Amino acid sequence: MAIKxxxxxxxxxxxxxxxxxxxxxxxxxxxxxxxxxxxxxEKTTENGxxxxxxxxxxxxxxxxGKLCNQSCAHCHVDxxxxxxxxxxxxxxxxxxLEIIKAVDSIHSVDITGGAPEMxxxxxxxxxxxxxxxxxxxxxxxxxxxxxNPKYSDLPAFFAKHKVHVISSLPYFNRSKTDRQRGDGVxxxxxxxxxxLNEVGYGKPDTGLILDLVYNPEGAYLPDAQSNLExxxxxxxxxKYEIDFNNLYTITNMPISRFLDWLLxxxxxxxxxQKLVDAYNPETLQGLMCRNTISVSWDGYLYDCDFNQMLxxxxxxxxxxxxxxxxxxxxxxxxxxxxxxxYGCTAGAGSSCGGEIx
Amino acid sequence: xxxxxxxxxxxxxxxxxxxxxxxxxxxxxFFDWYGEVFKEGAxxxxxxxxxxxxxxxxxxxxxxxxxxxxxxxxxxxxxxxxMEAVHVAAAIKGGATLVNSVQMMNHVKKLSM
Numbered sequence: 001m002a003i004k005x006x007x008x009x010x011x012x013x014x015x016x017x018x019x020x021x022x023x024x025x026x027x028x029x030x031x032x033x034x035x036x037x038x039x040x041x042e043k044t045t046e047n048g049x050x051x052x053x054x055x056x057x058x059x060x061x062x063x064x065g066k067l068c069n070q071s072c073a074h075c076h077v078d079x080x081x082x083x084x085x086x087x088x089x090x091x092x093x094x095x096x097l098e099i100i101k102a103v104d105s106i107h108s109v110d111i112t113g114g115a116p117e118m119x120x121x122x123x124x125x126x127x128x129x130x131x132x133x134x135x136x137x138x139x140x141x142x143x144x145x146x147x148n149p150k151y152s153d154l155p156a157f158f159a160k161h162k163v164h165v166i167s168s169l170p171y172f173n174r175s176k177t178d179r180q181r182g183d184g185v186x187x188x189x190x191x192x193x194x195x196l197n198e199v200g201y202g203k204p205d206t207g208l209i210l211d212l213v214y215n216p217e218g219a220y221l222p223d224a225q226s227n228l229e230x231x232x233x234x235x236x237x238x239k240y241e242i243d244f245n246n247l248y249t250i251t252n253m254p255i256s257r258f259l260d261w262l263l264x265x266x267x268x269x270x271x272x273q274k275l276v277d278a279y280n281p282e283t284l285q286g287l288m289c290r291n292t293i294s295v296s297w298d299g300y301l302y303d304c305d306f307n308q309m310l311x312x313x314x315x316x317x318x319x320x321x322x323x324x325x326x327x328x329x330x331x332x333x334x335x336x337x338x339x340x341x342y343g344c345t346a347g348a349g350s351s352c353g354g355e356i357x
Numbered sequence: 358x359x360x361x362x363x364x365x366x367x368x369x370x371x372x373x374x375x376x377x378x379x380x381x382x383x384x385x386x387f388f389d390w391y392g393e394v395f396k397e398g399a400x401x402x403x404x405x406x407x408x409x410x411x412x413x414x415x416x417x418x419x420x421x422x423x424x425x426x427x428x429x430x431x432x433x434x435x436x437x438x439x440m441e442a443v444h445v446a447a448a449i450k451g452g453a454t455l456v457n458s459v460q461m462m463n464h465v466k467k468l469s470m
Contacts, residue, residue: 171435
């Protein structure tokens with residue numbers, strides 16, 4: 001079934017929020033609204049966190065392109081079918097492989113997008129990463145498997161390379177899923193999950209891991225991961241005979257298209273206040289920016305995927321691009337913080353791996 | 358003083374904890390008990406939130422309706438579950454009215470030839 005998009009990228013609409021400087025001004029109370037919230041950096045200092053320093057890089061997260069067959073209402077990447085230009089080149093991917101090979105502490109390569117499978121070098125890159133003995137994670141939107149016959153063998157490809165598949169599914173019903181991700185997404189997602197199950201994903205003793213990602217369909221925080229995982233497992237099994245391994249709960253970050261939605265619907269101030277009120281210093285130790293490096297399609301380096309989307313590059317002037325990758329300088333860096341970081345420290349915390357343990 | 362011109366000001370919900378200002382001992386006991394009630398138990402927190410939402414409608418408390426609409430969403434309930442919960446409350450409230458008509462019928466039959 002063809003997906004009917006419910007939203008378009010900020011870029012295609014020439015929206016002022018497609019300028020990341022405007023987003024940062026909003027978050028810092030200088031633009032669009034008067035809302036001001038406690039400074040996140042000062043908050044971490046109050047709680048003894050102070051300057052956040054990284055641990056050894058364990059996860060090499062690479063956004064290989066903003067092109068996507070979906071255009072979700074909350075997308076922090078502002079990805080969509082119109083983002084055809086921003087695709088990582090073979091040359092940059094080769095440079096990524098050199099880094100992945102050279103840095104012993106990197107055990108996993110987290111491939112994201114857009115729909116990463118739409119990058120013409122995706123399969124080659126996965127194969128090369130697995131040859132290096134690294135664990136490969138693919139942030140798969142599920143519907144790409146159904147989008148075109150050329151992608152229909154993805155489940156078999158994933159299984160062959162034991163790719164850890166991490167897929168968004170905001171809810172186990174059509175209305176909530178399609179409102180967030182586009183009409184027809186739920187139906188195709190269920191079909192894709194069944195295909196993944198058929199090749200062994202989510203099944204016991206196969207070693208093929210299928211994790212789902214839940215993020216709220218609106219201006220509220222996710223419940224405890226274990227509670228929602230139990231609910232999702234029960235309902236997906238009962239209604240569709242679908243199995244999966246783990247559910248990650250991720251808090252919606254007040255940036256990009258979700259920020260636009262918050263502002264348009266008058267939810268921005270209350271949502272930010274909710275994040276601030278739920279600030280939990282216990283999450284600081286486990287934040288994903290501590291053990292991850294995030295690489296953009298054009299090779300720039302960031303502390304996390306969210307900083308990447310706000311164009312907040314690593315605070316290492318001599319090593320801001322994969323061509324200048326300096327592991328010693330990066331290991332000694334201060335992590336770049338801003339107001340959106342409240343999204344990762346609210347409640348039980350939030351990361352690309354879900355709740356912070 | 359609130360600058361809101363209506364009796365119900367959603368921002369007042371955040372001040373609920375301040376009721377201990379006028380009676381600390383009872384207020385504190387209430388909040389301790391309230392916290393205990395909504396912990397996961399024989400009923401899940403989601404089930405308790407749905408019950409609370411239904412009761413909020415029957416007692417027509419706008420603060421509670423706002424609060425438990427949010428809580429239900431956070432706990433993973435969807436709109437269908439939430440509306441069904443409100444229908445359960447409405448059915449009981451409607452039924453409670455109608456079942457009393459038996460008393461009316463009894464009385465009418467007693468008085469009538």
